Amino acid sequence: MDTHTVSAARDQRQSSGLLSILTLTLCAFSVTTAEFVIAGILPQVAAGLAVSIPAAGHLVTAYAIGMIVGGPLVTLLTVSAHRKPLMVTLLLVFVAGNVFAAMAPSYVALLAARLLSGSVVGTFFALAVVVAASLAAPGKQASAIAKVAFGFNLAMILGAPLGTLIGQQFGWRSTFITIAVLASIAAALLVRLVPVHGIPTTGSVVGELRVLKNRDLQLALATTAVGNAGVLMFFIYLVPLLTNVSGFVPDSVPALLLLYGVGATLGNLVGGWLSDRALIPSMIGLLLSLAIALALFWLIGAIQPAAPLMIFVIGALAFSVIPGMQTKVLIAAQEAPTLGIALNASGFQIAAALAALAGGEIIDGSLGLGALPLVGAAVTVAGVILALILLKRSRS
Known part of the structure; x- marks a missing residue:
């Protein structure tokens, strides 16, 4: 030939x-x-x-x-x-x-x-x-x-x-x-x-299940769930937040969701670059920044000119943490990567389920719709704490 x-x-x-x-x-x-x-x-x-x-x-x-x-x-x-x-x-x-x-x-x-x-x-x-x-x-x-x-x-x-x-x-x-x-x-x-x-x-079912005993994997999965729950609460109810709190008309919502998506894409790229260089420290810094951004939306989200900027920033920060979370799970579950990734997806969806339920209760309760970003910020701080525990384990 x-x-x-x-x-x-x-x-x-x-x-x-x-x-x-x-x-x-x-x-x-x-x-x-x-x-x-x-x-x-x-x-x-x-x-x-x-x-x-x-x-x-x-x-x-x-x-x-x-x-x-x-x-x-x-x-x-x-x-x-x-x-x-x-x-x-x-x-x-x-x-x-x-x-x-x-x-x-x-x-x-x-x-x-x-x-x-x-x-x-x-x-x-x-x-x-x-x-x-x-x-x-x-x-x-x-x-x-x-x-x-x-x-x-x-x-x-x-x-x-x-x-x-x-x-x-x-x-x-x-x-x-x-x-x-x-x-x-x-x-x-x-x-x-x-x-x-x-x-x-x-491989076999037994071989796949063995990875569930890994404490680092358990903690990484918990970080995924808790670290994402706060921003998911914000995103799930983003449309009513935009129309009822920020005062946008419904016809402008698709453009604002597009802005969130552009931020998410850029955040994913930057987050991957940062994770390659400092995996867990970057995760901690990005989660903390996300908590601050959610709290800022609670403060200034009703100011219509400020809301689009905050939507972009929150989208970028929300997706910047995902590459690091995925990488940590893959490292911990290297003997069963398919199950590890599936479990991580489940962890993300646990966050979505709890966020939707809790968000609905908050809207119906005394706090109301406008409090969702602040509650989301508090939940994200809990994710920061879990990431700090991951960092301590990685250095011990």
């Missing part, structure tokens, strides 16, 4: 690998849009199903519970399954959940549809990361994972605002239909472009 033929074959493999990874990026975009978009259409869902805003917020809780329980459980039950057929199956279940959501005749039916969709997402997230790394060229695994992670950020920048806009213009059911169509396209591309061979399965 001559040099030209070898070079052409190598280029073809690299091109195929890139297309496979970009397909995983689209998959990540689809499933993450479904998670975040509900915050933008809460008022429409509440009005359409004749429930309160706090009750509509429980739709976030249902999705989160699906991920919390489904992520580790599905990962363990499918521990020996071939990765590609499993990913396609999970994505099709996700499509079905969103179709059911679009057709839901009642609030309870929509809750069930969200629970179904969320139950497969945690495992899919974990598989997307593992598969992307296995498809990458030697020494390019981190770049491949970053491309998949970009799908998560793109969902925040484009998916959530566009889904909100679709919901406002054509009704909230149209948002779920759009997500189902997008995920169906992603599933078709997954079948066509992601190779069958070369994608590893994991």
